[in-house]
Amino acid sequence: MNDSQADEVMYRPPFEAGSFLLEVTKGCSHNRCSFCTMYRNVPFRVLRDEVIIRQLEEVKPYASRIRRVFLENGDPFALSADRLLHIAEMIHCRLPAVETIAMYASVGNIRGKMDAELTALRKAGFNELNIGVESGLDLALIAMNKGYTAAQAGDALLRLKRAGIEWGANVIFGGAGAGNSRENAEATAALLNKTRPYLIFTGTIHADAGCPLYEEMKQGRFLEPTIGEYLDEEEQFLSWLDLDECFYFGLHPSNIVPMQGCLRRDREKLIQEIRSSRQLYQDRLDERPFRGEEGTIV
Numbered sequence: 001m002n003d004s005q006a007d008e009v010m011y012r013p014p015f016e017a018g019s020f021l022l023e024v025t026k027g028c029s030h031n032r033c034s035f036c037t038m039y040r041n042v043p044f045r046v047l048r049d050e051v052i053i054r055q056l057e058e059v060k061p062y063a064s065r066i067r068r069v070f071l072e073n074g075d076p077f078a079l080s081a082d083r084l085l086h087i088a089e090m091i092h093c094r095l096p097a098v099e100t101i102a103m104y105a106s107v108g109n110i111r112g113k114m115d116a117e118l119t120a121l122r123k124a125g126f127n128e129l130n131i132g133v134e135s136g137l138d139l140a141l142i143a144m145n146k147g148y149t150a151a152q153a154g155d156a157l158l159r160l161k162r163a164g165i166e167w168g169a170n171v172i173f174g175g176a177g178a179g180n181s182r183e184n185a186e187a188t189a190a191l192l193n194k195t196r197p198y199l200i201f202t203g204t205i206h207a208d209a210g211c212p213l214y215e216e217m218k219q220g221r222f223l224e225p226t227i228g229e230y231l232d233e234e235e236q237f238l239s240w241l242d243l244d245e246c247f248y249f250g251l252h253p254s255n256i257v258p259m260q261g262c263l264r265r266d267r268e269k270l271i272q273e274i275r276s277s278r279q280l281y282q283d284r285l286d287e288r289p290f291r292g293e294e295g296t297i298v
Contacts, residue, residue: 010072011038013130013168013201015249016102019070020095022055023047024087029078030106033132034145034213035172035205039074046079052087056094068100077105077129081117088124098125105129105167107148110156118163128198129160132170136191137184140175143222144205145212150191157195168199173233175205178223181233189240196243200263203252204230206295227297228278228285230256235274238267254295256281 010021027044028036059066069091077084091098101124110118110131135141136150148156160167169192176184192200205224207213216222225233234257238248246263248270257277261270278285289297 009038011104012070012072014251015199015201016068016070016130019068019102020059020066021072022052022069022091023072024052025071025076025079026073028074030075030108030147032145032147033211034143034216035175035207035211037208037210040210042074044074044078046083049086049090052090053094056090060094063095064097066095067097068102069095069098071101071103074104075106075109076103077109078112081113081121084121084126085124088121088126092125100127101125102128102130105131107131107133107146107153107156110160111148111152115159115163118159118165122164127164127166129165129167130170130201131157131167131197133157133188133191133197134170134172135175135184135188137176137180137187139180140172140177140184143177143213144172144175150187154191154194157191157197161196166198168201169195169197171200171202171237173202173204173230173237174225178225178229181225181229182236185233185236186240189237189242193240193242197246199247199249200241200243201252202234202248202250203254204256204289204295204297206254206289206291224288226286226288227256227281230289231274231278231281231285235271238271238274241267252295253293254291254297256289256297 024047027042028039029044031039088101133153134144138150171188207217243263248261248263250259257274259270259273292298
């Protein structure tokens with residue numbers, strides 16, 4: 001396969017819309033999350049230097065305007081620290097105005113790196129990683145097949161903070177299944193209060209054909225929360241959060257209530273939006289969501 005060929009979709013967080021997307025890997029190094037089909041048929045591999053340099057050379061005419069690079073695809077933080085530092089050198093050599101190199105990362109990626117390596121990566125410009133934490137409840141992490149415990153996640157994320165690397169948390173409501181919303185909300189809020197992300201990106205659990213969770217839901221082995229339970233979980237999560245300088249990004253299509261704001265300034269307003277939405281969904285609170293594309297609730 002030709003490394004330079006775009007043979008799969010390029011995924012990025014919505015708030016990276018203004019970043020230069022630089023592909024350095026293909027596929028996901030874990031690729032076993034029960035709910036995910038993004039890279040299910042894409043083997044993880046590393047792109048060669050010449051492929052990376054070619055992308056950088058193409059945007060050199062705009063170098064003075066490029067301040068932020070988002071590494072693609074999958075979870076490039078799976079690469080060794082030496083490889084990432086080499087990529088940073090290639091970037092800074094051709095795009096000297098770049099201040100931040102961000103990417104998707106996982107708890108496992110962090111655990112595989114020493115403290116000194118994390119510090120060196122921060123010095124080279126790596127910052128504001130987007131991490132699929134999903135939950136702080138072991139029951140949910142097992143159901144989602146994340147490959148780590150809540151305690152391991154807490155230790156890894158605190159190591160990032162000590163190295164000076166800021167990070168954003170992806171949170172999935174409903175990951176613990178029906179009847180466990182309160183426990184999931186409380187445990188996830190406790191994990192984030194301890195580890196202090198600069199951003200929280202929320203969504204609700206959903207599955208497309210082709211992933212294990214889809215079959216589990218279809219066969220009744222995993223019972224999705226009701227719309228009312230989702231609203232309760234998010235309200236409880238927000239109520240338990242104790243974060244000051246953190247942006248709450250709740251605009252994923254799968255959310256019951258699309259909303260965003262800054263904690264702590266907007267927390268009460270966000271909670272009120274959830275309470276108001278109960279009136280909108282008052283006839284559907286005991287129903288499970290009917291999903292459209294990207295988990296959109298219809």
